[in-house]
Amino acid sequence: MIDKNSPLPIYYQIQEMIRKKIETGQWQPGDMLPSERIFSEDFDVSRMTVRQAVTELANEGVLMREKGKGTFVAEPKIEQPLQGLTSFTEDMKARGLEPGSTLIQYRLRTAPGKVAEALQTEVETEVYEIKRVRLADDVPMAYETTFINLELAGDIPEDVENRSIYSFLEQERGLKIGDGEQTFEASLANTEEADKLAIEEGAPVLLIQRITYLEDGTPLEYVKSAYRGDRYKFNIKTKRFT
Ligand code: 16G
Structure with missing residues (x-):
């Protein structure tokens, strides 16, 4: 050969x-x-x-x-298109994988400076801080911390562990999620990320930050997540400016 x-x-x-x-x-x-x-x-x-x-x-x-x-x-990487603003649950279902989460933290707190800035609120504003390990067919894919403005979302039940936050906010709260802004950054897993993602400390991860806005432009959530570098790749169709 x-x-x-x-x-x-x-x-x-x-x-x-x-x-x-x-x-x-x-x-x-x-x-x-x-x-x-x-x-x-x-x-x-x-x-x-x-x-x-x-x-x-x-x-x-x-x-x-x-x-x-x-x-x-290796397991094939999950290829995620960046065109649409999707939830983890939707992304996994679209690939025939069973979405799941392990809840690591769930609490109400006052917004830390950076979060308040992203959500365009005051630092005294109450926000949910929800940390979840996101699973696909029970395998950890991403470790995600989301901050959601309480005033906009209302009470979020603790059993979000087993459901989609986006579908809860859209279907039960009637919120209209509009668009998002994301940054991607290469990084190496720290001790906590390695532990939660079941990878070696220092293994490659992709840090993603997302601010999601309601249709009227109000920031709804600020999310920081670490995606496994060995299981993810992102793609986007681009066009040359003319
Ligand atoms: C995705 C989003 C995250 C959102 C979550 C909702 C990225 C980087 N993050 O993981 O911002 O909070 O989906 O997922 O795409 P859920 O509706 O399944 O709870």
């Missing part, structure tokens, strides 16, 4: 072969790859070449290395 006369570099050909095996389902998420030695013997290429191919795929998140154990096929 490896063509040494091809103008394509050998490591690249190995990568494409691995990708194909994964795409066709011959190799499933969680399957262990053959060792570097076996790979290099089977294809009659150097171990260095095999390592280069595998390292790049691991960096891309297609493969996953586990110290002292081996290299495995």
